[in-house]
Every structure is written in C-alpha cells, then in structure tokens.
Amino acid sequence: MAEHTSTQAGDGGRLQAVLSPEDEAGQARFDEIIAQDSRIEPRDWMPEGYRKTLTRQVSQHAHSEIIGMQPEANWITRAPSLKRKAILMAKVQDEAGHGLYLYSAAETLGTPRHVLNEQLLTGRAKYSSIFNYPARTWADMGAIGWLVDGAAIANQVPLCRASYGPYGRAMVRICKEESFHQRQGFEILLELSRGTAEQKKMAQDAVNRFYEPSLMMFGPPDADSPNSKQSMAWNIKRFSNDDLRQRFVGMIVEQAKVLGLTLPDPDLRFDEESGKWIHQDLNWDEFKAVLAGNGPCNAQRLQRRREAHEDGAWVREAAAAYAAKTNEKAA
Numbered sequence: 001m002a003e004h005t006s007t008q009a010g011d012g013g014r015l016q017a018v019l020s021p022e023d024e025a026g027q028a029r030f031d032e033i034i035a036q037d038s039r040i041e042p043r044d045w046m047p048e049g050y051r052k053t054l055t056r057q058v059s060q061h062a063h064s065e066i067i068g069m070q071p072e073a074n075w076i077t078r079a080p081s082l083k084r085k086a087i088l089m090a091k092v093q094d095e096a097g098h099g100l101y102l103y104s105a106a107e108t109l110g111t112p113r114h115v116l117n118e119q120l121l122t123g124r125a126k127y128s129s130i131f132n133y134p135a136r137t138w139a140d141m142g143a144i145g146w147l148v149d150g151a152a153i154a155n156q157v158p159l160c161r162a163s164y165g166p167y168g169r170a171m172v173r174i175c176k177e178e179s180f181h182q183r184q185g186f187e188i189l190l191e192l193s194r195g196t197a198e199q200k201k202m203a204q205d206a207v208n209r210f211y212e213p214s215l216m217m218f219g220p221p222d223a224d225s226p227n228s229k230q231s232m233a234w235n236i237k238r239f240s241n242d243d244l245r246q247r248f249v250g251m252i253v254e255q256a257k258v259l260g261l262t263l264p265d266p267d268l269r270f271d272e273e274s275g276k277w278i279h280q281d282l283n284w285d286e287f288k289a290v291l292a293g294n295g296p297c298n299a300q301r302l303q304r305r306r307e308a309h310e311d312g313a314w315v316r317e318a319a320a321a322y323a324a325k326t327n328e329k330a331a
Helices: 021-035 048-067 069-073 082-107 113-121 139-161 165-193 197-216 228-233 241-259 284-294 298-311 313-330
Strands: 006-009 015-018 269-271 276-278
Touching: 048 069, 048 082, 048 113, 048 228, 048 298, 069 082, 069 139, 069 298, 082 113, 082 165, 113 298, 139 165, 139 197, 139 241, 165 197, 165 241, 197 241, 241 276, 284 298, 298 313
Parallel strands: none
Antiparallel strands: 006 015, 269 276
C-alpha cells in the first residue's frame, strides 16, 4: 500500500504525522488488539515504531543465541565424561535452533535474514553482554546453565505472551528447552559442590564471576531504560527490567542454599517493608563498556562468528544452487 502520510504544525510548532484513512483504521485496529491483550500477526497493520522495536529485540535475541554457542562449544571436547559431552553438545544444538526460530520470527517483520546477519558480522547489531565473558573452567558450564540460562528463563517466560504472534509462539518452545539447560547447569554445580574441596572452590569461583553479569542481563535500571516503557505499553514486555531482576534474585537465593554455595553479594537481603530484594549496586559502567564492544571477549566472539560464516559459504552456495535447480524443474 502506498504511503499517504503528510505533516502539519502541531503544538509548539512541532511537525506531527497525519495518518491516511487506511493508516488511521489500521492504528485503531492495532490499538484494539493491544487493549484486548490479543496478538498482532505479520499481515496486520502495525506502527512503524512497533515494527522497529520488535525487529531490534527479536534479532538481538537471535544473535545472542548464536554467539552464546561459542563459550559452551569450546568445552564439548574437554567435558569430563562422555555423558557430559553428549549433554553439552545437545545444548549447543538447542541454542542453534533457538537462533533459527528467532531469525524466522524477525524476518516476518520485513527484514531479510542476510541483512540481520550482516548487522551482526559488522558489529552494528547488539547481543547479550553476558556472552563476552570467558568460560575458564568446567564449573563455568554449570554457572552459565544455572545463572545465565536461569536469568534467560526469568526474562523470556513472560515473552511467551508477547503481543507479536511469531515471537510469542517461538518463545514457548525456547523456554521449555531453556528450563532443561538451567537444570543441567544446576546439576553440574551440585555435583562439584559435593565433590572435593578443590571442586567446590572451582564451583564457587564460577558463581562469583557470573553472578553480577547475569543480573545485568535484564538490562539497565528502569530509570535508564529508554525502550522498556513503550514495550510494556505494546504488551511486548510484561515486566520492567528491575522487576524481572527482583524475581531472578529471589529465585537463586534459595537455590544457592541447596547448592551449598554463596552468592558474592554482601548487600543481599530481603526487605520486609518494601517486599523487595536488596542487592549490591551493579557496575553499569562495565555493562556499557561491554555493550560498546570493549568486553573481555567481544573481538574474539565476532571474529569466530565471521570465520564460521566464511567457512560455511560453500554450504549456502550449494543450498542455493539446489533450490534454483529444483525450482527450474518445477517450472
């Protein structure tokens, strides 16, 4: 449909968009669907801001799944048993599948996959800051599963009810698989914490290093989060960054007791009066630096991704040639 928008001077001399009759009807229908807490589908009219917000969020989620394969794949051959190797391999395969689900959902918003991929390879697209930290020991596979995947579950379960249909439906399967990943990490840490003194020390060290970065996964404080309020108004998000962080902290406090490990947070306590968990101030300067590309492993993660993309060129070319030949025969 051709665009029929124009502008006129509004209050204070600002220019405001004037919707065409078609867009006015589309906006009214969109507002009705959101008010009913129903679902927007790819062929429905949607505001450009809604489309851009979702494209950014879903593609960044997909990029995070793909980049997140790297620290774990690095430990497949070094896992302590054949059982552990098989489990970790299955988990990495799951992450690849999650990335594909999410890229497919993002494509329904109008941006082709090769464009999304190019944005990642060139460093223009963001992905979760947590994957720019190194996985130094086997215990880190436990900490990543318990803390990182646990934070992902706390953040992603509400997304199963996201107002955009393809995203919400993709999240249902992803969250089911993430729950197994979290249990796997918990079980690794549990076994280590009940092992030798050296093994328990290794588990505690991994938790110490991943605790704060996992809390940062929910994003900056609500006061510094420019997109959260609008995303919640559009029913993309259901809870604010700080609310989700609170839920996660409350969850891992009890689990840490079962593990026999401590959370490296001297300020951690539950405030009866406010009904909230008080935790230490997070290093938001570090968070911003990692997002800006200055984390411990940023350059390494992107370089490995570029190498994998180049190494897989022959597969993409073969698939394209096969598809062209099949279409030619069908024609």
